Amino acid sequence: MPTPTTVAAAPAPNAHYVRLGGHEAVVQLVDAFYRAMDTRADAAVIRAMHEPDLSATRRVLVSYLSEWMGGPRQYTPERGAPMLRRRHQPFDIDASARDAWMACMRQAMDEIGVEPGLRAELDAAFWKVADFIRNTEAKPFPTPPTRTDRS
Numbered sequence: 001m002p003t004p005t006t007v008a009a010a011p012a013p014n015a016h017y018v019r020l021g022g023h024e025a026v027v028q029l030v031d032a033f034y035r036a037m038d039t040r041a042d043a044a045v046i047r048a049m050h051e052p053d054l055s056a057t058r059r060v061l062v063s064y065l066s067e068w069m070g071g072p073r074q075y076t077p078e079r080g081a082p083m084l085r086r087r088h089q090p091f092d093i094d095a096s097a098r099d100a101w102m103a104c105m106r107q108a109m110d111e112i113g114v115e116p117g118l119r120a121e122l123d124a125a126f127w128k129v130a131d132f133i134r135n136t137e138a139k140p141f142p143t144p145p146t147r148t149d150r151s
C-alpha cells in the first residue's frame with residue numbers, strides 16, 4: 001500500500017503538469033523558452049538581465065514550473081517559498097520586459113505544440129504572474145498632490 005507521502009506527491013491527473021506531458025515536456029518548454037530569449041530581438045533587454053550561462057537558471061525554472069503546474073514539489077524544498085515578486089525586485093521590469101518574457105513563453109508553447117485549450121489556460125496564468133512581477137511601470141495617472149497646504 002502506498003504511503004500517504006507517495007499519494008500526496010502524485011500530481012492530479014488534470015494538473016497542468018500532467019496535461020502538458022510531465023517532466024520531459026516541462027524541460028522542452030524551458031529549453032525552447034530560453035532559446036527564444038537568446039535569439040529574439042525584443043528579448044535582448046531581458047536576456048541581458050540574466051547570466052551569460054543559463055544552465056543553472058534553466059534547472060531552477062524547470063523545478064519551479066513543475067511545482068507551479070501541479071507537478072512534483074521540488075522548488076520550495078530546495079529554494080524556499082517562491083516569493084517571485086521579491087526575487088525579481090533587483091531587476092527593472094516594466095511592461096515591455098513583461099511583454100518580452102510573454103513573447104518568449106508564447107513562442108516556446110507554440111514550438112513544443114501545447115494543445116490550444118491548455119495553451120490558453122497557461123497563457124492567462126503566465127500573464128498574471130508576469131504582470132504581478134512588473135515593478136517599474138509608470139503610473140497611468142499622476143499621483144494626486146498631498147493636501148498639506150490645506151488647513
Ligand code: HEM
Nearest residue numbers: 046049050051057060064079087093097098101129130133
Ligand atoms: C516579467 C518578466 C520577467 C523577467 C524580466 C524575469 C527575469 C528574471 C531574471 C533576470 C531572473 C534571474 C535569473 C538568474 O539568476 O540568472 C529570474 C529568475 C526567475 N524567474 Fe523570472 N522574469 C520574469 C518573469 C517571470 C515569470 C512570469 C515567472 C514564472 C512564471 C518567472 C520565474 C522565475 C524563477 C522561478 C526564477 C528563479 C528564482 C530563484 O532564484 O529561485 N519569471 N527572472
